[in-house]
Amino acid sequence: MDLSCFKAYDLRGRVPDQLNPVLAEKIGRAYVEITGARKVIVGYDIRLSSPDIAEALSSGLMAAGADVFDIGLCGTEQVYFATSHYQMDGGIMVTASHNPKDHNGMKMVGPQSRPISSDNGLNDIRDRVLEPFADAPEQGRYEPLEVMSAYVDHLLGYIDAASLSPMTIVCNAGNGGAGLVIDELEQHLPFEFVKVHHQPDGHFPNGVPNPILSENRTATADAVIEQGAAMGIAWDGDYDRCFFFDENGRFIEGYYIVGLLADQFLRKTGGGKVIHDPRLTWNTIDLVRAAGGQAIESKTGHAFIKQRMRDEDAVYGGEMSAHHYFRDFAYCDSGMIPWLLVAERLCQSGQTLSSLIDARIDAYPASGEINRTIDNPPKVIAAIEAKYSVGAKSVSHVDGVSIEFDDWRFNLRMSNTEPVVRLNVESRANIPLMEEKTEELLAEMQRLNEEG
Incomplete structure (x- = not known):
């Protein structure tokens, strides 16, 4: 059986050769046996294959003795919300996110919507799929569950409706x-x-x-x-x-949204901890400190950020990849809470989005993430570190290598899934310096790659 759909954090693969209803049914059975879950939320996205895969998954869950609470067509965050809000043992979302339309997948969580990934059960589920199964003495039951109204009420709780204007x-x-x-x-x-x-x-x-x-x-x-x-x-x-x-149709780098949301959230909470990833940091750290909060760096990736948020009881966490996490949302990511907070900020401040963002871009101009295919990523990263750590203010290995100087810094890290190296550069209020150092680093990476 092809189990290549099992990835580090979730399942993703082509339908039907890498993921199909037969495999989905076995995954449901294995999920119950490995986690011991008795009450499981199941939801699915808009893909054409999703209803069949969700139905087969639910059959497997019930055959193994778990009750299935089907929330139907939804977003991943509604599975997170329903699992924690209704105090279920776990939840599974059938989705392939932004993969091609002939793909599908699953995102799994346990109690309190804690992520299930390769280091805490996902590999065990994969391995269990290969063994024979016996039905549970008592089959689980099936129950549709309407969560939209409770979910929408929860979303509206993040903003002050009275402060909003048309x-x-x-x-x-x-x-x-x-x-x-x-x-x-x-x-x-x-x-x-x-x-x-x-x-x-x-x-x-x-x-x-x-x-x-x-x-x-x-x-x-x-x-x-x-x-x-x-x-x-x-x-x-x-x-x-x-x-x-923004109002000019300009796409805003996710990095600056993290700072804006951290600031908006800390204004509400009067302080607290904010988790951010190591790729670009100065703008976030500056805004969090100014708002009376504490900025804490975590390795990139939702499983790492969510765990660190729990450890620190952080109010908010943000990644420049457009994932935003909230303590009151079971420490999970939501694509709805962020825009509500930004809309509230526009109404309360009377400022345009461009004016809120431009000041931050001027203060901390950034390259955005630049990907380069490299034959031997560890070797190239080590060589760059050896060269640039001379005279550096600090060198950090939270995720890849981050090297900081007084007026500029960069992060260089490997992709988990492909032979790609990802570069991010930022400076303090100096666009030419940021651009110069970005070009310099890219040229050095290319030279090292060609040397082999």
């Missing part, structure tokens, strides 16, 4: 699931939503919903300009990531 917002669901939530939230908010690629459609008539790809940003940016909107928001298919465009 404005136009472009929202692009990319024919994923986000539009269903916008339609519900719309009834409670004074905003006018301009809806782009709004209807859920697993054929993905406008391309796979992945706003990281620059070609997928044009529709949102154009609509913002045409409609004179205050901002634009776009999501990936299972809407656990959201992306922002």
